[in-house]
Amino acid sequence: MKLVTAVVKPHKWDDVRDALETFGVAGMTVTEASGYGRQKGHTEVYRGAEYDVTLVPKIRVEIVVDDDDVADVVGIVAKAAQTGKIGDGKVWVQPVDSVLRIRTGEQGAAAL
């Protein structure tokens, strides 16, 4: 099993979710995140007050998937989130030792 983590632009989140649900991903964890990569953020002015927005708003999606699905899921996320412009985000994959569904006690792939 692997943990796929994606950081995408907020307005691409609906597309990413639709694509993942179509593929059959049953659940995911979604967080409103902020950060920056090579674009280094920018500055905003609101109601006359300038405030520093070095952290750009993003959506962080985390999905635990079976090893066989990793390549597909990464590809789906990348395709759905791509605009071709700076700040499209990243997807990365980490190994997962075990998963337990708290309600039923199921473990491993059965708990996904």
Next chain:
Amino acid sequence: MTAAARAERCRSLDERLRSLLAEAVRALPEAAGRTALVAVGGYGRSEMSPLSDVDVVLLHTPDLPDDVCAEVAELVWYPLWDDGVSLDHAVRSTDEMRSVAAADWKAAVGMVDTRHVAGEQSLVRSVRSAVLADWRRGARRRLPQLRAAWAERLDRAGDLAYSAVPDLKDSRGGLRDAVLLRALVATWLVDAPHRPLEEHRAALLDIRDSLHVAAGRPSDRWTPELLPDVARLHGVEPEPLDHQLRDVGRRTGQLVDLTWSRLLHRSSPRRRIRTRRIDRSATDPFAFVPAAADAAERGVLLGPSAAAWFARPSATLPDPWPEHARRDLVRLLAAGPGLVPVWETLDCAGLVGRFLPEWSGIRLRRSQSAVHRFTIDRHSVETCVEASHRLRDVARPDLLVLAALLHDIGKGPAVDGADRDDHSTAGAQTADKIARRLGFDDDSATTVAFLVRNHLLLPGTAVRRDLDDPATARAVAAEVGDLDRLELLATLVECDARSAGPTAWTGWRAGQVHRLVGEVAAVLRRTGPQPTPVEHLGGWEPPRRLGATGGRDGYQLVAEAGSHGSRLLVTGPDRIGLLADLAGTLAAAGLGVRAARAATRDGVAWSQWDLDATTVDTGRLKLRLDRVLDATTDLATRLDIASPPATAARVRVLSGTSATATVLEVRAADQPALLWRVFRTLADAGADVRSAHVDTLGPQAQDVLYVTDRHGRALPQHAADRLAAALKRALSPH
């Protein structure tokens, strides 16, 4: 799940305890006549739920040896533990019982409901009467502690009526509040209506018992997941049961609020606030609106007896509402946190249902969204409270507070659970009708409907659309139309989110929405319609022939009386500082100004003042004005000290509005002498007021001033900025 079942549980446990103590006394005869078992807490009140803890005290005389006490306790407690009873136990002498109650108010409140179960009855009787006597004697000293703990509990546990996930025991209006009321009544300082209180408590206990059974543990959290199971145990549908519980909580909470209020007034007479005396002979069906607004602004409760009097069958409310009633309603909605209890009282008395029947769709209705911390009705009222802190951010605070109240009015049963946008569309139609009924004009009603329909537009776009794409801001700008609406919508969105809960207005979301608003504002500044200059709005033109109503040699004052205010017309020779003297004279005479228009033509100044007072003695007012004009009365000394500014004002130079005058906009909390301060600051700077347009919207004064230099020209930008800064200083706390 009834009182009979609870009584049966207690009776069965009483019997078990009686037999256990009797056996213990048989084994240890020296304990006979010197021990008793006392039920306290819920067991003492005979209201144990199927899974409640059992609070029992083994009471003994002070001379009973410790080893005997310990043996009796073991003989009673161990069999109960073996039975699986969840026992909360204590062993105390009669003296200890009294000293514990004296040292710990929580223990004292628990002992108000002590009940003899087994053993020597006289021990229990004497302890109970001593504890109650101590409770009454120390009540005044303990009340602040008790109230602080109550407030802390409410902060933590929320409100049974309105919280998304309330606690049947700890929330406002819950079981602990019912116990607290009994303890407060036991002080003999105050009384509460016993019958409704006991009925509410019994209803709560019935539901609490079912909740424990459904949850399988003694949890008092009213979670939505358990609601269907609890409803099944009660044989009713989930929604009516939820509504019933919340209504009982609301009524119990009101009783507690009122009891505290009476106690505080009694223990500290100087806290009494004199509210406007209600004229009980009056037939005005809108009399409740100013009374409610006064109470909310002062942060006092509207008494249920007054609310019941207002709610008596009376003439139907005219449609549309008259101006004075609408003004008072706006004042109520913009009153701030004081609105919450006053609105609850109006609603419980049936007054909200009378003037806003659409409220029934959202009353005590749970929100389907997990981000909401309140029911929909309370969320709407809380949005008004949030809006009351941001009145200075918008040109029409009256529309802001009305839209805040009505933004979720479409979340009634018909569209509940449907697509999020549906409630906005349905709500917009309803809000439009309501605004017209309340006497708002077509433009205002349309704006309120626009705000309700689009209150999800900004957050939805900000998090779902590409803000880097210029088409996003252009599309929103096309939907919004102008900057005033954008300002209203952005403020409403923030108030809505902040009142929904902490997760609805995170820094992340706020940043997204602020960025979108900034970009839409930039689009509208470039391409949006230019606002119509206030001078050209019409409806306030001075008489063409000023000579007929005034002259160059003296000032003429003419008053027109009305049923809910009067209008004063003043004409006379123009000079710098005249408006300051007029506004100061009115303030010194205690005459509140709702609106004013002033203009100058051919050296003659004309001004029209709409006053709160229904009659004005122009003769006396002229004498006062003469004393101000000949400097006999020093307004600066009188007014500066009497009413210093309480909150900061917002002052802007409206660039580009007029080529021939500098236009200043002032938004400030309405208070006595505000206009005098505005005009005096302008006069001190040598600025001539070409025309003034003064309005009061709820608790906020909005003034637009066209000023020129001595030669009748617009001020240079740096002078205009300096004047705006001087006004802001003069109108803000020193």
